[in-house]
Amino acid sequence: MKTYRVGLLLDGTDQPGWIHDMAEWLARSQDYDLAALLVMEKTVPEPRLGTKALFGTLSRLESRLLPARQRQMLACRDMRDGLPPSTPVLTLPDDPRDAGRDDGVAALGLDLVLVLGALPPLPPLRARMADWARLGVWHVGYSDIAVATSRYAGFWEVYQREDHTTVKLWRLGAGEDEDTLLDQRSFNTEVFWLKNQTRAFSLGNFMVYDALLALARARPGVAPPGMQILSGQRRDDPVEWDSAAYIARQAWLMTDLIVRRVMGRNVRWRIGMFPSVRQQAVVSEAMVLQPPKGRFFADPFVYTRDKNPYIFFEDYDFNSRKGTISVATYKDGAFRLLGTALNLPYHLSFPYIFEYEGVTYMVPETCGNRSIELWKCTEFPLKWELDMTLMTDVSAVDTIIFKRGEYWWLLTNIDRTDGQNHCDELFAFFADSPRSTQWTPHACNPIVRNPMRARNAGIVVSPAGEVIRCAQYQGFCHYGKGVSLNRIEELSPSTYVETDGEIHYASFLRKRHASMHHWHHQGGHTVFDFAYME
Numbered sequence: 001m002k003t004y005r006v007g008l009l010l011d012g013t014d015q016p017g018w019i020h021d022m023a024e025w026l027a028r029s030q031d032y033d034l035a036a037l038l039v040m041e042k043t044v045p046e047p048r049l050g051t052k053a054l055f056g057t058l059s060r061l062e063s064r065l066l067p068a069r070q071r072q073m074l075a076c077r078d079m080r081d082g083l084p085p086s087t088p089v090l091t092l093p094d095d096p097r098d099a100g101r102d103d104g105v106a107a108l109g110l111d112l113v114l115v116l117g118a119l120p121p122l123p124p125l126r127a128r129m130a131d132w133a134r135l136g137v138w139h140v141g142y143s144d145i146a147v148a149t150s151r152y153a154g155f156w157e158v159y160q161r162e163d164h165t166t167v168k169l170w171r172l173g174a175g176e177d178e179d180t181l182l183d184q185r186s187f188n189t190e191v192f193w194l195k196n197q198t199r200a201f202s203l204g205n206f207m208v209y210d211a212l213l214a215l216a217r218a219r220p221g222v223a224p225p226g227m228q229i230l231s232g233q234r235r236d237d238p239v240e241w242d243s244a245a246y247i248a249r250q251a252w253l254m255t256d257l258i259v260r261r262v263m264g265r266n267v268r269w270r271i272g273m274f275p276s277v278r279q280q281a282v283v284s285e286a287m288v289l290q291p292p293k294g295r296f297f298a299d300p301f302v303y304t305r306d307k308n309p310y311i312f313f314e315d316y317d318f319n320s321r322k323g324t325i326s327v328a329t330y331k332d333g334a335f336r337l338l339g340t341a342l343n344l345p346y347h348l349s350f351p352y353i354f355e356y357e358g359v360t361y362m363v364p365e366t367c368g369n370r371s372i373e374l375w376k377c378t379e380f381p382l383k384w385e386l387d388m389t390l391m392t393d394v395s396a397v398d399t400i401i402f403k404r405g406e407y408w409w410l411l412t413n414i415d416r417t418d419g420q421n422h423c424d425e426l427f428a429f430f431a432d433s434p435r436s437t438q439w440t441p442h443a444c445n446p447i448v449r450n451p452m453r454a455r456n457a458g459i460v461v462s463p464a465g466e467v468i469r470c471a472q473y474q475g476f477c478h479y480g481k482g483v484s485l486n487r488i489e490e491l492s493p494s495t496y497v498e499t500d501g502e503i504h505y506a507s508f509l510r511k512r513h514a515s516m517h518h519w520h521h522q523g524g525h526t527v528f529d530f531a532y533m534e
Helices: 017-028 049-063 068-074 096-107 123-128 155-159 193-216 240-262
Strands: 004-010 014-016 032-040 076-078 089-092 112-115 137-141 164-171 180-188 267-275 287-289 295-305 308-317 322-331 334-342 349-356 359-366 371-379 383-392 396-404 407-414 426-431 456-461 467-475 478-492 495-499 503-505 515-522 525-533
Touching: 004 017, 004 193, 014 017, 017 032, 017 068, 017 076, 017 193, 049 193, 049 240, 068 193, 089 096, 137 193, 155 193, 155 240, 164 193, 180 193, 267 308, 295 349, 295 515, 295 525, 308 334, 308 349, 308 525, 322 349, 334 359, 334 383, 349 396, 359 383, 359 396, 396 456, 396 467, 407 456, 456 478, 467 515
Parallel strands: 004 032, 004 112, 032 089, 112 137, 267 295, 456 515, 478 515
Antiparallel strands: 014 076, 137 164, 164 180, 267 287, 267 525, 295 308, 308 322, 322 334, 349 359, 359 371, 371 383, 396 407, 407 426, 456 467, 467 478, 478 495, 478 503, 515 525
């Protein structure tokens, strides 16, 4: 017997695939039952004919660039086709003067109503919702700076080249000033509108799923991650001129990307290092490990042995489009490449190194194998063997493992959508040993929920046990725009608190597309990576 009865408030029975995904999740849930469809008689006003024509053409053009799964998210079909015949479909009047017909909603005994799609939470409608559900009415706003409806979700962020697009989950009150923000998530804005829109819908769904799971499994003492309230300018629906200006901007961007490709220009990463007793770097004093032509070096971790620094890093080949793990050392004022530590059939990067019971281990990124693997050093620094697979069937990157308190902690970036973006959410797991294959999820997963600080960029652990989690900052069409150093203040199975550090940008390079996205300090040496367009 399911505990909670949920109603979906829609603007019609014909709805896009992402709303069907929500209905299917409710149907599979052990705790929630899709008890009714609540359908308004009249949808929001149609856009002007010129606007509708231009955006219709734009949608058809951009949909061809989407993967099949994302096209399905936008394709409409009848909601009633996949529901049990016994599921009631209640038609509600749009006219507030006819609110008496809402009595049927109260009779359904709903625990919660979810407002989805293009239906705006109009003031007359808010007043009618007060008695609809025991836990109130939730509404997902699919843009921080766009209008409340989902029709043009994600458009303005691409148009304005915003670094991030924000999705918010509200519990609606009688008026906007009485709304309660339940959660908000952000993601790195995609390069074109429909791609950005499908990401917003997908993340919005996951935000609702997480909130519903937290509601069903509420436990005393579990503190949800803190939210930095992000507020942006409210914008009206775009019109014909906005569509034309958007096309011009996108054409300019595509031209720039094509010219880069034709001229063979790439963003090439390289590694900087300097000796320091501090974790803060003076980048202008760093020694630079330069990659040869056709490769880049990134994601460095320094490991000190016999007072000598060994740098493990991603060695990426532009021709094979695959990374290996290479090792270099620094001696007598110069870097010396020692060779390849790991070369597997799938891409490797982020070679995180740690010690456990006198053995040196590596956790490289093995997302290409949909796994998190633990490798053991058999002959330092170039010979390694697979010790065990910590997790399988997971799209995870940039994993770090460390001891804090009574547990070993695994922090990793998991993509729950299409496996193409790992910058938006950070997940934590804990176990009694770093060699465990049974990692317990943190009660508040994901513990970090925005691309300003979610993706791991290294770690600094002081002798006193202080943990600094380095994090990437992502920008619009700018992977690795900066790095922040964030102190973990509290970490337990039910709590996670970190102090946000200042974001450091690669402005010291004074070059186009200057980037920096990794930082590590160990044994008196600091390493980082940086890049610019060549």
